[in-house]
Amino acid sequence: MSSGITLSSATRQNLLSLQDTSSLTATTQNRLATGLKVSSALDSPVNFFTAQNLSNRSTDLGGLLDGISNGVQAIQAANQGITSIQKLIDSAKSTANQALSTQITTTGTAGTAYATTSSATSVKLYVNGQATTASIASNSTIDGAVSALNTAAGSTMFSKDTSGTKIVLNASAAVEFATTAGQTALGFTAGTGTDTADKYGSGNTAASGSANLTISGVETRKKLAEQYNSLLTQITQLAKDSSFNGTNLISNGDATNKLHIAFNEKDTSNLDVQGQDLTADGLSLTSITGNSGTSVNGQGNFLLDDDIKGTLTKLTSGSDTLRTASSTFGSNLSVVQNRQSFSKNLINVLDTGAANLTNADLNLEAANSQALSTRQSLGISALSLANQAQQSILQLLR
Missing domain, CATH: 1.20.1330.10 (f41 fragment of flagellin, N-terminal domain)
Known part of the structure; x- marks a missing residue:
């Protein structure tokens, strides 16, 4: 035969109530500890997986x-x-x-007086690098030579000095001679030093500068180009x-x-x-x-x-x-x-x-914890009262 302990209806009811309270207390304490009301799919599958998708994104x-x-x-x-x-x-x-x-300028006066030649003379010049040739007729006077030079240069940069015997160059450009012979033909001192080969393109050699002429601005512009x-x-x-x-x-x-x-x-x-x-x-x-x-x-x-x-x-x-x-x-x-x-x-x-779906309301859970603690105390008291009747019988047996 089976044997067991028989509990009264009131005692059993109070025990069940205490078990429910204990379960709720455990749940509340877990929420307070983790801060989550849904910590796994077992708590709420819809909320858990929805929150997971939101967190993944x-x-x-x-x-x-x-x-x-x-x-x-x-x-x-x-x-x-x-x-x-x-x-x-x-x-x-x-x-x-x-x-x-x-400004680029070339200025100077010939060192010697212009000498008329018995034959025609060609003087090749570079005006800002542009080659041009002045053809001076045979027995041409200084006025004829100046005119031929200005025609070739395209401007009135050549003239004669106050004595009327020397050629003067006053140009707003860099004017160079192709040969020293061209310099001396006009009375300018021949340049010394090495000629500059192909200075202005293939085959265009410029003679060294004459001591009678001063070219300014070219070197300054060159340095600015380097800068x-x-x-x-x-x-x-x-x-x-x-x-x-x-x-x-x-x-x-x-x-x-x-x-x-x-x-x-x-x-x-x-x-x-x-x-x-x-x-x-x-x-x-x-x-x-x-x-x-x-x-x-x-x-x-x-x-x-x-x-x-x-x-x-x-x-x-x-x-x-x-x-x-x-x-x-x-x-x-x-x-x-x-x-x-x-x-x-x-x-x-x-x-x-995601947090709204899974996070616990800590204020609410704290209040729940206090309420459950009170309920547990009341349950224990109720269980004690339910057992008083059996204690009375125990007194009679004594």
């Missing part, structure tokens, strides 16, 4: 934020490079304008240094040079920032050399005003290109920063949504 977007942040910095590095390049171009403009304002070339080198170097984390948006305009920024976890929302070539070559800025220009004629080093004006035009075009690039990058930066802010806010929304 928040984590994915958080990972993308690093890429977005790098994109912001790469664009800002490019923009900083553009700003600095613009300053260098402004310096180059100043240098070119300084060269343009530097200009140095600025172009700095522009290229600065463009190549404007990188962030290996990304440079202003040193290469190749179609493959793109900054790809993903805005969502599936990359269905993104932005491609196309790189541009803002080096000196990319801005179509060419160095000034001794043989620059449309042809290899030696008229470089800022010798000609027209070449300097052409350089200034290129610099202005380069500035326009920089402004356009800056506007483009600025627009892209605005988009990326806006998406960065949006992603941060969306992550906060997702995390808050």
Whole structure:
């Protein structure tokens, strides 16, 4: 036969109540300890998996934020490079304008009186590097020689002195002789030293300068051309240094040079920032050399005003290109920063949504804990009262 302990109905009811209270107390204490009302799928499958999906997307977007942040910095590095390049171009403009304002002159008076020759004489000159030949007729007077020289030069740069016997040169240009014979034919002292071979293009040798003539401005413009070339080198170097984390948006305009920024976890929302070539070559800025220009004629080093004006035009075009690039990058930066802010806010929304589904209300759970503690005390008291009847019987047995 089976045997067991028989409890009264009241005692059993109080025991069940205490067991329920103990179970609720354990649940409440777990929530207070973890801060979660749903800590596993057993607590609430719908809330648990929904919160998990929200948290996973928040984590994915958080990972993308690093890429977005790098994109912001790469664009800002490019923009900083553009700003600095613009300053260098402004310096180059100043240098070119300084060269343009530097006057080139050739002045001097022949050392000896002009001597009439019995045969025709040809005097080859270079006026700012442009070759021209004056044909002086036989038995020509000094007036005839001056006239022939001015006709060849295209301006009245030759004249005679107050004595009427010596030729005077006063030109707003660099005037050089092809040969020392041409110098002496006009009464100028022959230049000494080595002739400059192919100074103004192939086959155009210039004689050394005559002691009677002074050419000014040419060397100054040459030094300014060297300064200009140095600025172009700095522009290229600065463009190549404007990188962030290996990304440079202003040193290469190749179609493959793109900054790809993903805005969502599936990359269905993104932005491609196309790189541009803002080096000196990319801005179509060419160095000034001794043989620059449309042809290899030696008229470089800022010798000609027209070449300097052409350089200034290129610099202005380069500035326009920089402004356009800056506007483009600025627009892209605005988009990326806006998406960065949006992603941060969306992550906060997702995390808050997940928390609302799983987090416990600690104030409520604390109140529940106090109430359950009181209920447990009352349950124990009720159980004690339910057992008093049996204790009375025990007294009779004694």
